[in-house]
Amino acid sequence: MATTIASALFSSNSRLPAGRELQRRAFNPRASSSSISLKEDIVIVGAGIAGLATALSLHRLGVRSLVLEQGDSLRTGGTSLTLFKNGWRVLDAIGVGDELRNRFIEIEGLVMRSEDGRELRSFLFEEEAPGQEVRAVERRLLLETLSSRLPLNSILYSSRVRAIKKQGTGDTLLELEDGTEMLAKIVIGCDGIRSPVAKWMGFPEPKYVGHCAFRGLGLYPAGQPFKARVNYIYGNGLRAGLVPVSQTQVYWFICFNSPTPGPRVDDPSILKNQALELLRNWPSDLLDVLHNTPDDVVIKTPLVDRWLWPCFSPPAVANKVVVVGDAWHPMTPNLGQGACCALEDSVVLAGKLAAALKRGNDESVEAALRSFGEERWGRMFLLTARANLVGSLLQWDNPVVCGFRNNIVIPWFVRLAPFLEHTNFECEFLEPVAST
Numbered sequence: 284m285a286t287t288i289a290s291a292l293f294s295s296n297s298r299l300p301a302g303r304e305l306q307r308r309a310f311n312p313r314a315s316s317s318s319i320s321l322k323e324d325i326v327i328v329g330a331g332i333a334g335l336a337t338a339l340s341l342h343r344l345g346v347r348s349l350v351l352e353q354g355d356s357l358r359t360g361g362t363s364l365t366l367f368k369n370g371w372r373v374l375d376a377i378g379v380g381d382e383l384r385n386r387f388i389e390i391e392g393l394v395m396r397s398e399d400g401r402e403l404r405s406f407l408f409e410e411e412a413p414g415q416e417v418r419a420v421e422r423r424l425l426l427e428t429l430s431s432r433l434p435l436n437s438i439l440y441s442s443r444v445r446a447i448k449k450q451g452t453g454d455t456l457l458e459l460e461d462g463t464e465m466l467a468k469i470v471i472g473c474d475g476i477r478s479p480v481a482k483w484m485g486f487p488e489p490k491y492v493g494h495c496a497f498r499g500l501g502l503y504p505a506g507q508p509f510k511a512r513v514n515y516i517y518g519n520g521l522r523a524g525l526v527p528v529s530q531t532q533v534y535w536f537i538c539f540n541s542p543t544p545g546p547r548v549d550d551p552s553i554l555k556n557q558a559l560e561l562l563r564n565w566p567s568d569l570l571d572v573l574h575n576t577p578d579d580v581v582i583k584t585p586l587v588d589r590w591l592w593p594c595f596s597p598p599a600v601a602n603k604v605v606v607v608g609d610a611w612h613p614m615t616p617n618l619g620q621g622a623c624c625a626l627e628d629s630v631v632l633a634g635k636l637a638a639a640l641k642r643g644n645d646e647s648v649e650a651a652l653r654s655f656g657e658e659r660w661g662r663m664f665l666l667t668a669r670a671n672l673v674g675s676l677l678q679w680d681n682p683v684v685c686g687f688r689n690n691i692v693i694p695w696f697v698r699l700a701p702f703l704e705h706t707n708f709e710c711e712f713l714e715p716v717a718s719t
């Protein structure tokens with residue numbers, strides 16, 4: 284492949300000391316001019332889970348990419364994510380599974396309770412869903428681990444893409460917030476739920492589903508007291524959960540009905556009080572986790588999704604621009620699958636793209652991107668719909684219906700194995716090749 288301006292910039296042999304600040308300074312094309320045109324073969328927009336996992340998958344297959352991130356560093360907020368066995372398959376395939384596994388508790392089962400603390404049902408994964416692997420992972424550490432395996436200067440921070448234009452040559456012009464222009468042969472939009480790349484491709488805005496989530500991370504410096512179980516607690520139009528993350532951290536969430544997303548609140552201490560207010564008289568172990576949560580790690584998120592309707596939704600790919608992860612299929616977190624699916628997307632896309640690039644013609648690349656979209660569409664459509672449906676059922680607020688759910692459906696009819704069937708996903712280990 285032709286040497287690009289950016290890869291020439293990257294070719295410096297001097298390895299810098301650790302630290303994103305230095306990395307950023309090492310590759311700051313805007314240091315001397317506000318509008319330099321750069322050329323890249325593959326540009327990934329967004330250094331979230333999808334972007335970093337795609338960059339790392341490509342890197343292991345010997346393909347270089349440049350990641351543009353709007354923030355001036357990796358996102359450190361976002362508390363934790365529960366990753367199921369499909370997520371772990373991918374993390375293993377890209378060589379970071381064990382490093383992360385060692386830092387987070389393996390969850391052995393789950394307990395369902397009502398808001399008065401009564402246990403409705405409990406499961407052990409090894410009995411009900413053997414082979415399942417569940418761990419809550421701190422998002423910050425996941426991002427840092429993925430980025431630490433990328434070659435130096437793979438991520439260009441403070442680089443917000445504000446406009447996208449197709450060129451006559453078939454390349455794509457990305458215009459950054461500061462006026463820098465970048466020409467890319469292939470653009471991979473990993474820019475999350477409000478993706479400008481998806482918008483440019485004709486996707487509508489994701490839709491608010493009628494409930495919001497509070498999330499936080501309780502800290503127990505002397506050791507947390509919980510068994511390695513996910514706890515789900517169900518009330519009327521309100522539910523909460525807690526998941527041990529490590530020996531000293533416990534992740535919690537609350538989902539509550541709200542006709543609108545409500546005003547944006549930036550003060551986390553107000554958010555924490557609002558969360559506590561919702562849970563008055565709820566089980567004391569849950570409240571204890573909230574009390575042990577530093578204010579600044581409490582976040583509120585209005586939940587949204589976008590269904591990939593056959594015939595109506597644009598395809599994931601248009602002229603060598605492709606969307607991945609939340610940028611393509613934002614889904615509600617009711618199945619804990621958004622990040623897992625973003626990871627799945629990344630290995631599938633990278634595998635197809637790397638094989639096509641070896642063949643070395645535009646048609647192969649276009650076919651590979653199309654094949655990615657076609658292979659993944661059905662699974663993503665169904666999971667997005669299923670997550671939405673599960674959320675609607677769990678957010679019921681009618682006391683009679685909730686009583687029926689808590690006293691009949693959960694104790695007698697819920698089965699774990701079929702519920703977790705969607706976590707079956709296989710992918711091959713991406714054997715690392717010498718870096719490009």
Ligand SMILES: Cc1cc2nc3c(=O)[nH]c(=O)nc-3n(C[C@H](O)[C@H](O)[C@H](O)COP(=O)(O)OP(=O)(O)OC[C@H]3O[C@@H](n4cnc5c(N)ncnc54)[C@H](O)[C@@H]3O)c2cc1C
Nearest residue numbers: 329331332333353365444474475608609616619621622623
């Ligand atoms: C309440 C809640 C709980 C969740 N729990 C789970 C869970 O337990 N398990 C699970 O698997 N998933 C969960 N998810 C879903 C998960 O968080 C997302 O699916 C996942 O973060 C998607 O990753 P992504 O990389 O596609 O997008 P993001 O993580 O949103 O990353 C997008 C990146 O793109 C950057 N960006 C955006 N716009 C631009 C631009 N114009 N230019 C440059 N960069 C840009 C952003 O700064 C960001 O770094 C949850 C979601 C929510 C809301």
